[in-house]
Amino acid sequence: MKIPRPVLSLIESFQKLPGIGPKSAQRLTYYLLHVPQIELDNFAEALASLKKNTVLCSICRNVSEEDPCSICSDNLRDKSIILVVEQPLDVLAFEKTGKYKGLYHILHGSINPLENIGPDEIYIDDLVNRVKGRESVRVEEVIIATNPTMEGEATAMYLSKKLKAEIKKLKVTRLGMGIPTGADLEYADDTTLTQALLGRREL
Secondary structure (H helix, E strand, O other), rough: OOHHHHHHHHHHHHHOOOOOHHHHHHHHHHHOOOOOHHHHHHHHHHHHHHHHOOOOOOOOEEEOOOOOOOOOOOOOOOOEEEEEEOHHHHHHHHHOOOOEEEEEOOOOOOHHHHOOEEEHHHEEEEEEEHHHOOOOOOOEEEEEEEOOOHHHHHHHHHHHHHHHHHHHOOEEEOOOOOOOOOOOOOHOOOOHHHHHHHEEEEO
16 A cells, blocks of 8 residues: 555654654554644644754753753852763753752763764863863862763763863762663653762762
């Protein structure tokens, strides 16, 4: 049976998303055929405005509606500590714990030679320049919270060496026990993330 072109086009679009295989793409597409047109219009509008109405914060590189983002512009945050994470979703995970009151820096990835992702492809230089910058509050500690995967560990080691070489007397720590090796931070629960923060070790 020949699949109608609009249906096939949407199936192919869904398949480009991470974690969506051919079967899931087909199920999603045929499900949307039964959704009222007004809901489809709202869905399409939300997709269209996703990038149009968001920006990357020029300070921490988090996804936001304004620049700087609400966290960077919050005067109640501890500006002497920066928590470095791989993705914006990791920020949401830490904010849910309510235990961390410092600032963030989002790399938008990790060093992965197999995928041709080197230090220049993620926001590492931005972090170094930010810590070296002459702001009113000196950065005293950088907590590296990359995922406990091979790529995350490689990124953490690279960051630690680069930061220590560029900035003297800077405390560089790594999240402590609580995060299982190979896991993604966005799936960790509040208690696990809190324990990881409290148990961080110096690199």
